[in-house]
Amino acid sequence: MEKLFIEGGRKLTGRIQISGAKNSAVALIPAAILAGAEVVLENVPDISDVHIYSEILQDLGAVVEQDNDMIRIDSTRMEARPMPNGKIKELRASYYLMGAMLGRFGEAIIGMPGGCNLGPRPIDQHVKGFEALGARMSHEHGSLHIQAKELIGSKVYLDVVSVGATINIMLAACRAKGKTIIENAAKEPEIIDVATLLNAMGASIKGAGTDVIRIEGVEKLSGCRHSIIPDRIEAGTYMIAAAATGGDVVIDNIIPRHMESLTAKLREMNIRVEEEDDAVHVIGCDTYEAIDIKTLPYPGFPTDLQQPITSLLTAANGTSIVTDNIYHARFKHAEHLLNMGAKIKVEGRSAVIEGKTSLVGGKVMATDLRAGAALVIAGLMANGITEITGVHHIDRGYAELEEKLKSLGAVMWREKSIQRAY
Numbered sequence: 001m002e003k004l005f006i007e008g009g010r011k012l013t014g015r016i017q018i019s020g021a022k023n024s025a026v027a028l029i030p031a032a033i034l035a036g037a038e039v040v041l042e043n044v045p046d047i048s049d050v051h052i053y054s055e056i057l058q059d060l061g062a063v064v065e066q067d068n069d070m071i072r073i074d075s076t077r078m079e080a081r082p083m084p085n086g087k088i089k090e091l092r093a094s095y096y097l098m099g100a101m102l103g104r105f106g107e108a109i110i111g112m113p114g115g116c117n118l119g120p121r122p123i124d125q126h127v128k129g130f131e132a133l134g135a136r137m138s139h140e141h142g143s144l145h146i147q148a149k150e151l152i153g154s155k156v157y158l159d160v161v162s163v164g165a166t167i168n169i170m171l172a173a174c175r176a177k178g179k180t181i182i183e184n185a186a187k188e189p190e191i192i193d194v195a196t197l198l199n200a201m202g203a204s205i206k207g208a209g210t211d212v213i214r215i216e217g218v219e220k221l222s223g224c225r226h227s228i229i230p231d232r233i234e235a236g237t238y239m240i241a242a243a244a245t246g247g248d249v250v251i252d253n254i255i256p257r258h259m260e261s262l263t264a265k266l267r268e269m270n271i272r273v274e275e276e277d278d279a280v281h282v283i284g285c286d287t288y289e290a291i292d293i294k295t296l297p298y299p300g301f302p303t304d305l306q307q308p309i310t311s312l313l314t315a316a317n318g319t320s321i322v323t324d325n326i327y328h329a330r331f332k333h334a335e336h337l338l339n340m341g342a343k344i345k346v347e348g349r350s351a352v353i354e355g356k357t358s359l360v361g362g363k364v365m366a367t368d369l370r371a372g373a374a375l376v377i378a379g380l381m382a383n384g385i386t387e388i389t390g391v392h393h394i395d396r397g398y399a400e401l402e403e404k405l406k407s408l409g410a411v412m413w414r415e416k417s418i419q420r421a422y
């Protein structure tokens with residue numbers, strides 16, 4: 001078990017580079033197998049979700065080679081083997097193998113996906129999409145068996161705006177016969193990234209990034225090279241951390257337009273955010289206004305930044321309300337922030353945060369990925385030393401976290417603790 005220690009109270013200053021997007025990478029890696037040839041992905045983040053996904057593809061017979069931030073996936077010899085629980089359960093995004101295997105082999109036998117425990121994470125809209133394309137679903141020994149004699153393009157209306165379902169249907173539909181139209185599709189930048197890769201592989205996808213996506217199925221896809229978009233959630237986390245410490249940080253290698261909802265909220269709090277071509281410059285101060293936040297599908301405020309910004313709001317003057325409309329129970333970080341001196345009340349799908357409180361270091365646990373990010377930010381703000389367990393959650397989504405924060409002046413370190421067996 002590893003622990004992260006942070007000695008708080010340092011202003012972050014300097015410049016950091018953002019890595020490729022986790023939530024793109026974990027969709028692009030399975031998308032690559034549709035080629036049945038070599039696909040090279042660049043700007044791949046060094047995170048555990050990527051490592052586990054690479055192992056899953058290797059277990060299925062693909063050759064996966066990683067070289068710094070580049071990954072080569074040759075799926076020529078891959079087979080339609082069952083994918084039992086185990087590694088599949090370690091990731092939420094393993095569910096993209098449903099669409100990808102269905103598109104490549106017409107069949108997927110797969111355990112149930114895992115990922116952060118944010119409350120229920122249903123996949124009914126994915127299933128609805130596969131069935132509309134002609135697939136049949138059955139449950140066998142704890143696995144889902146999805147099978148299609150032939151995938152036929154169809155119209156799919158999503159009852160809820162879902163990133164996962166939009167991508168999964170896109171993956172299967174690009175090998176279906178005829179045209180598929182996804183209505184009420186999600187519009188996240190990661191969806192455009194997946195469509196860009198698939199189109200480079202020879203697919204015909206139009207409208208990604210809007211709420212109607214049109215996919216003309218093709219007989220064959222082939223290899224290509226693709227660079228992953230920057231991680232807007234990692235970037236947002238560092239923007240918040242910079243402000244939370246009253247720091248002055250340039251966050252490089254990003255697409256500032258992807259950050260607009262966060263930038264607007266930080267400015268509303270009285271934080272200076274200057275946009276450059278592919279960077280943002282965040283200049284904090286010591287007086288912040290309280291604000292209200294409601295998470296929404298893109299371009300709304302991302303659910304993934306709701307937890308990190310809660311830590312910052314403990315330093316604002318007045319009471320802020322954060323409402324999560326995507327994952328109503330995504331508030332496990334709150335009780336750990338309480339242990340550090342925050343005043344937060346969780347009411348239904350909202351957290352009411354009373355500022356302006358001074359945080360103090362304590363022993364806390366990252367219960368999920370972005371809860372971990374919230375605690376890291378709190379640790380950077382706090383007086384004294386914060387000890388964070390559950391670090392493996394943080395490692396799912398933040399490449400070189402300590403290196404990046406230490407380069408900005410943070411004092412932090414990681415320790416391995418030996419588990420005794422009695």
Ligand SMILES: CC(=O)N[C@H]1[C@@H](OP(=O)(O)OP(=O)(O)OC[C@H]2O[C@@H](n3ccc(=O)[nH]c3=O)[C@H](O)[C@@H]2O)O[C@H](CO)[C@@H](O)[C@@H]1O
Nearest residue numbers: 023121122123124125126160161162163164165297304326
């Ligand atoms: C729209 C949205 O903000 N999506 C976020 C969501 O994506 P993720 O892909 O996890 O979730 P979806 O976008 O698929 O789901 C959005 C909402 O729809 C519901 N749903 C989803 C699929 C389904 O079949 N049935 C169903 O009811 C979910 O429970 C959730 O309330 O979490 C990711 C990780 O935190 C974020 O990066 C995504 O930006």
Ligand SMILES: C=C(OP(=O)(O)O)C(=O)O
Nearest residue numbers: 092093115116304369370
């Ligand atoms: C919750 C997240 O990841 P996952 O959906 O992969 O669990 C996240 O990226 O914030």
